[in-house]
Amino acid sequence: MVNTQDTFSLEDALKAKARELGFAAVGITAAEDDPLRAERLHDWLDEGFHGSMGWMDDRAEVRQGPQSMWPAAKSVIALGMSYAPDIDPLAEREATISVYAQGRDYHDVVKKALKALARWLVEQRPGTELKVFVDTAPVMEKPLGQAAGIGWQGKHTNLVSREHGNWLFLGAIYTTLQLSPDAPHEDRCGSCRACQDACPTDAFPAPYRLDARRCISYLTIEHHGPIPEEFREAIGSRIYGCDDCLAVCPWNKFADTAARHARLAPREELVDPPLAELLALDDAAFRAKFSGSPIKRVGRNRFVRNCLIAAGNSGNLALREQVEALTADPDPVVAEAADWALTRLTASP
Template identity: 85%
Template sequence: MVNSRDTASLEDALKAKARELGFAAVGIAPAADDPVRAERLHEWLDAGHHGDMAWMQNRADVRQGPQSMWPAARSVIALGMSYAPEVDPLAEGEAKISVYAQGRDYHDVVKKALKALARWLVEQRPETELKVFVDTAPVMEKPLGEAAGIGWQGKHTNLVSHEHGSWLFLGAIYTTLELSADAPHGDRCGSCRACQDACPTNAFPRPYRLDARRCISYLTIEHKGPIPEEFREAMGNRIYGCDDCLAVCPWNKFADIAARHAKLAPREDLVDPDLGKLLALDDAAFRAKFSGSPIKRVGRNRFVRNCLIAAGNSGDAALVPRVRALLGDDDPVVAEAAEWALARLTTSP
């Protein structure tokens, strides 16, 4: 049992426990709202760069800082769980699924560990109140991670760690405990612009600013309608998310696969999936295949739409029967994508 009067010992024990539970990075930040972070959020929203993600606009007043959400919060425990890939995310393949979605749903894995850490903390300090978050609440995990010293928000807007590169799932615990904050992490991007240059759709109007409306991750996951034609060819074979801006980051050379949580190992069938088989999925087969996967939340129609764009870009005539079978799909977005893909596959260059 940690001595309740020894805050430093509590913090050391907290970080040790977090690592025992599978977190590769842990730091502490003040819970006070930061006006600079709030201003950047509102500037991004005012520019419309959130696209159709209305939930970001609707709860912006709460999202802008920990105490805006929960005035009783005094400290934020920021945590990162590694999902470092074994193979190069930029390697050629028939279809590409973002590294983060190749294994189990990270929400479940991270939240389970967060709750275990929260229970441990309550055992040490029964007087504390706390809340746990992992990407399902109006919490700005990336700037909070930077404030807690576990990394910095790179020019691609994601958190970068000098130990784990770009491959961290983030979670946070808000607590009423007054904990000593770690030093914020300084920006180490320097003059590098690899992530900016790698983006297939030019989704960065400037460094540290992402226009989600042009981002392949947004288009393949959040966007519900037809993929805008100006982005279809640039999507290439990406059927769920995009890792290009993350994968080219030089800091990834320090990422250690040994730090990856055991439950986040990729499924072999999702590392280099068979595009033809994915095009044949009906709703029941889709749900069965992606049970326990973050991919399940987009639904069969959106996913098959993405696969049709990849088919149209593949130049593989063997996919024509699969594509043709979707011309009469009940979902008009799928049917339109099939028409586009078929035209691409049957029109001579």
């Protein structure tokens, strides 16, 4: 059993080590399941707001709380790594890639730092058991982050930090070590509804509620098959994700790009890529271009589908020949998107 003084000194050292490894925010919360958090998850799933992300429903009982996943867990260390942009995410571009996907795959960067922190913790307390997570396991990082005091879950359902705005990649370490928890963060959204009003597709049926089926990030990344026509014009130039609800948050004014992890800096060629180059990608070229990028996970066909929607919205007649060629693409979803885009471009003045 760790005594109180020893626990506090370990926590301080843990937080210092986390910052040394590139984490901008770190907090601790108890691993006990929260019935209210579980109820909100199940309500959201019952509404069907997760769309075709069946993996969320399939493992809902495990996702609902840390001890539902791992009964031996005693504490959760919640961590945030900054990817604060030094450009305006809302600036008009021919092809817009979400800020988080303009650099290296955050899964690799965050997980490497998490594992390093986990190794350090085991060195301090031999025999400690732990598990590390970053976005690929049934873990509710955002409410855990709020419980651990590193921010609060805003009206757009993303974590907001007073120091780093919305721009945090989240990770978590579950451990059998009993650590003293930090105070949970209070909600500081107040009467602001900037994120709600900014959404191009009205994906928020109410504050703190997201209908993923209407969300551009979901439609361009998670959704397989044709994108519903009702959303295509609103998608505009967004070819991978959407930052609108994040970018308008007033708390971003405190975010400092100096806190951004060096390996998360954007690749210059992904800040404003020309659509003509992207439409020309075959599978091999797609894989080569997006090696080490989170974009690689959607595959060439889904990505070119998105680029065709942007082409149809662009009014750029110089793209018409490329778009027309893609109407014969072997993938029927790509061919359908090309037909739609060609119709739009043909109708352009």
